[in-house]
Amino acid sequence: MRRKGPSEGTTWLLLAAAAVGVALAPFTGMSVYLMSVAFTVMFHAALATGWNILGGYAGYESFGHAAFVGIGAYTSGLLLAELGWSPLFTAPVGALLAGVVALAVGAPVLRLRGPYFALVTLVVALAVSVVVLNLPRLGVAAGVFVPRPHDSPVMARFILYEAMAAILVVTVVCARLVERSRIGVGLRAIREDEEVAATQGVPTTRLKLVAFVLSAALAGLAGGIFSWSRGFLDPAEMFSTTLSVLVVLFALFGGRRSWIGPVLGAVTVTLAREVLFVAIGEHAAQILFGSLLVVVILFMPHGLIGPRPRLVTDGGTG
Amino acid sequence: MDQLLQAISTGLLVGLTYAGLGVGFSLTWGATGVINAAHTSVAVLGAYLGYIALDRWGVDPLVALVGIVPLAFFAGWGFFEALLRPLKRRVRLVGMASVVLTLGVALVLESLTTVAFTADPRVVRTGYTGAGLALGPVRVGGGPLAAAVMSLVMLAAVYRFRQGTYTGRALRALEQEPEGAALTGIDVRRTSGIATGIGFATAAASGVALSLVYAFSPTTFLPWLVLTFLVVILGGVGTVLGVTVAGLITGLTVSVVALWIPFAWTNFVLFVVLILVLLARPTGLTTR
Amino acid sequence: MTLLRARDVTKRFGGVTALAGVSLGVEEGEVLGLIGPNGSGKTTFFNVVSGLVRPDSGSVTLDGQELTRLPPHRIARLGVARTFQISRPLAGLAVSENLLPSLHFGAERPREVRRRAGELLELVGLADKATWPAADLTTWELRRLELARALGVGRRLLLLDEIFAGLAPGDVDHTIELVRRIRDLTGVTVILIEHVMRATMALCDRVVVLAHGVVVTIGPPTDVVRHPEVLDVYLGTREVPDAEG
Numbered sequence: 001m002r003r004k005g006p007s008e009g010t011t012w013l014l015l016a017a018a019a020v021g022v023a024l025a026p027f028t029g030m031s032v033y034l035m036s037v038a039f040t041v042m043f044h045a046a047l048a049t050g051w052n053i054l055g056g057y058a059g060y061e062s063f064g065h066a067a068f069v070g071i072g073a074y075t076s077g078l079l080l081a082e083l084g085w086s087p088l089f090t091a092p093v094g095a096l097l098a099g100v101v102a103l104a105v106g107a108p109v110l111r112l113r114g115p116y117f118a119l120v121t122l123v124v125a126l127a128v129s130v131v132v133l134n135l136p137r138l139g140v141a142a143g144v145f146v147p148r149p150h151d152s153p154v155m156a157r158f159i160l161y162e163a164m165a166a167i168l169v170v171t172v173v174c175a176r177l178v179e180r181s182r183i184g185v186g187l188r189a190i191r192e193d194e195e196v197a198a199t200q201g202v203p204t205t206r207l208k209l210v211a212f213v214l215s216a217a218l219a220g221l222a223g224g225i226f227s228w229s230r231g232f233l234d235p236a237e238m239f240s241t242t243l244s245v246l247v248v249l250f251a252l253f254g255g256r257r258s259w260i261g262p263v264l265g266a267v268t269v270t271l272a273r274e275v276l277f278v279a280i281g282e283h284a285a286q287i288l289f290g291s292l293l294v295v296v297i298l299f300m301p302h303g304l305i306g307p308r309p310r311l312v313t314d315g316g317t318g
Numbered sequence: 319m320d321q322l323l324q325a326i327s328t329g330l331l332v333g334l335t336y337a338g339l340g341v342g343f344s345l346t347w348g349a350t351g352v353i354n355a356a357h358t359s360v361a362v363l364g365a366y367l368g369y370i371a372l373d374r375w376g377v378d379p380l381v382a383l384v385g386i387v388p389l390a391f392f393a394g395w396g397f398f399e400a401l402l403r404p405l406k407r408r409v410r411l412v413g414m415a416s417v418v419l420t421l422g423v424a425l426v427l428e429s430l431t432t433v434a435f436t437a438d439p440r441v442v443r444t445g446y447t448g449a450g451l452a453l454g455p456v457r458v459g460g461g462p463l464a465a466a467v468m469s470l471v472m473l474a475a476v477y478r479f480r481q482g483t484y485t486g487r488a489l490r491a492l493e494q495e496p497e498g499a500a501l502t503g504i505d506v507r508r509t510s511g512i513a514t515g516i517g518f519a520t521a522a523a524s525g526v527a528l529s530l531v532y533a534f535s536p537t538t539f540l541p542w543l544v545l546t547f548l549v550v551i552l553g554g555v556g557t558v559l560g561v562t563v564a565g566l567i568t569g570l571t572v573s574v575v576a577l578w579i580p581f582a583w584t585n586f587v588l589f590v591v592l593i594l595v596l597l598a599r600p601t602g603l604t605t606r
Numbered sequence: 607m608t609l610l611r612a613r614d615v616t617k618r619f620g621g622v623t624a625l626a627g628v629s630l631g632v633e634e635g636e637v638l639g640l641i642g643p644n645g646s647g648k649t650t651f652f653n654v655v656s657g658l659v660r661p662d663s664g665s666v667t668l669d670g671q672e673l674t675r676l677p678p679h680r681i682a683r684l685g686v687a688r689t690f691q692i693s694r695p696l697a698g699l700a701v702s703e704n705l706l707p708s709l710h711f712g713a714e715r716p717r718e719v720r721r722r723a724g725e726l727l728e729l730v731g732l733a734d735k736a737t738w739p740a741a742d743l744t745t746w747e748l749r750r751l752e753l754a755r756a757l758g759v760g761r762r763l764l765l766l767d768e769i770f771a772g773l774a775p776g777d778v779d780h781t782i783e784l785v786r787r788i789r790d791l792t793g794v795t796v797i798l799i800e801h802v803m804r805a806t807m808a809l810c811d812r813v814v815v816l817a818h819g820v821v822v823t824i825g826p827p828t829d830v831v832r833h834p835e836v837l838d839v840y841l842g843t844r845e846v847p848d849a850e851g
Binding site: 182185186188189191192193195196197198199200201202203204205 | 656657658677678679681682683687688690694696697698699703706707708710711712713755758759
């Protein structure tokens, strides 16, 4: 359904205003803890929005997104730790490497559909993590120490906050540009009916690959800043399957039609988890969280932003 | 050469247990379209139940299956009625939604088991798990042997069920033609419930089998889940034979490859094999 | 001038031979009917031409350009469009959005896409439903949407697969008119798979009869329906029946 929304120019203006607002928020006197939480929230929002370019627009739900986060994180972290380069440079390098890997892996993997694609991407992510963690020269498995952005914790947190805010803005801008472009039209056609899309002239293979590589690069970018925030790179954290799954959850929960859904989903879910974790402890929080997942999927399968489901009258096919 | 034979025999035995783990998952997927990410959580639960039976009452886990299997079966059927069926009524394509839902369940189960049993890894030690059987140049561990035999029996039982009973054939019809099956008078709801029940039952039994070979803890559900995915994708959905072959291949690959390359890379090799197979046959080894 | 030429096209699916050495030529600007009993290979032929299926042997050329090794989207870019026997709208999108992929990626690529989409919807009579979800359209409306979509893609060749099937007689007449109008406005070449004889007789300049993957005959519609082999293939008789059709 076409909604009568604000004009193109107005939307960009609003986005710019929001970006400025986010960038200035710490000056209202945010504590280190709050900035840290905000950092995680923006990190998740960026990952989800980037994931959605392929997962939501084209309908190819990858369960291996963390692989690209990890590639970006380690590339950036190692360059920073070994060579002392600034993350403002190393994170984009991480993004580049993640994109290259996506290019290599994407061609065969994107031939699969639906659940097969989902499961294979999960497996591929594990394979990538095995490779990175066991490359003999890098000595990554034992853990890598990454220098802090600044000696003062407050300044460090502030720098990280602004860096991740910038990443989020870049990601949202990319997602929105794709969404409104010809590429977005093609991706949506692929999601609806890939074969029909092909007969309409949509270069399906190429578009899927573009979306995959872009979303991987954006994940690598975010990963690069993420590793900067951890003094010590723990392999389990960098390539965490849980993160891959969470990213899918954010988008599913928030809605996949546009960039707003994943951002909203990431914000609500991350905050909910954080609050629960602090309030009732790790295990109780996970129990509650898992139960919430079940409830939400049953009653809002298209997410917060999507259309309300109509009960499918199936005549008893159970 | 002896080493190779040893690796092959271990690989085959372990592969059978992998196949056992995969068959229930494949069954549920084929019959209901649901991808049950909580499948291995049920397996872990089964492993714990078997462990308790041994630890608390001295009952061998394989014997405890007498109680565990029916329990799991009805839990599975109930799970279908309570959660899966409502989900199917609300969503057009149930695949992705079911992954999320069952993941939620898996997370809940993981936390519950951690709270109940702590995160400490458990090892099952019976009279035979430490023992070995010498078959020619090969030494076969008691644990893997028992696990493999149990899994083989289970696989055969499922196969017989699918070929020889009315419900089993109805199940196969449902897998092939989800929409047409209802028109032929098959009670789709009941068949789906039974399929899910069998899924849970085989999962719990496989959990017990795996506990005879490997240590386990609440978080073990994830690596077992990856194994399940591997086996089912490789073998194909809705085929006991395919899953069995895939399980054997997986077990063999891990075992034999470990002879030549560091253990950490064996998983990687497995993944490469999976990718290669899928490139050639996008729906798994057995074409449907 | 021959626009499309198929030479000796053969396609087997497992044990079934869908097309056995099919050769035919389609003249530019003509409406060619493709008729034959069910399972005679008509849709397979369309699948081969549009690139969804690769033939085992033979060639299909559009204006001299070989199509059989091209992916579907490139064939579409050359101006070849098709409809599907069972309508396949992009169900999650609105009616007007259904035209966007073809206009953005097809042979035409107009500068003002939305305006062109509006024109096409106007042409097929769906302009007032432009914002509706495509999933809410009736069968006839879906057919017309497929037609509009095909027009968005193809300037040179339209492959229409049973667009008249199951329509009420009044709708059949309207659709015949629509196809005529399209042909007059754009000069596009059309191949029409049809079982509805009335439409075939009304629209087609020539008719190809296909049976068991083999071309039985080609000729003007009035000749073809009296051809003894055609009668044999359809009715199992070699005599012209008295009643109409």
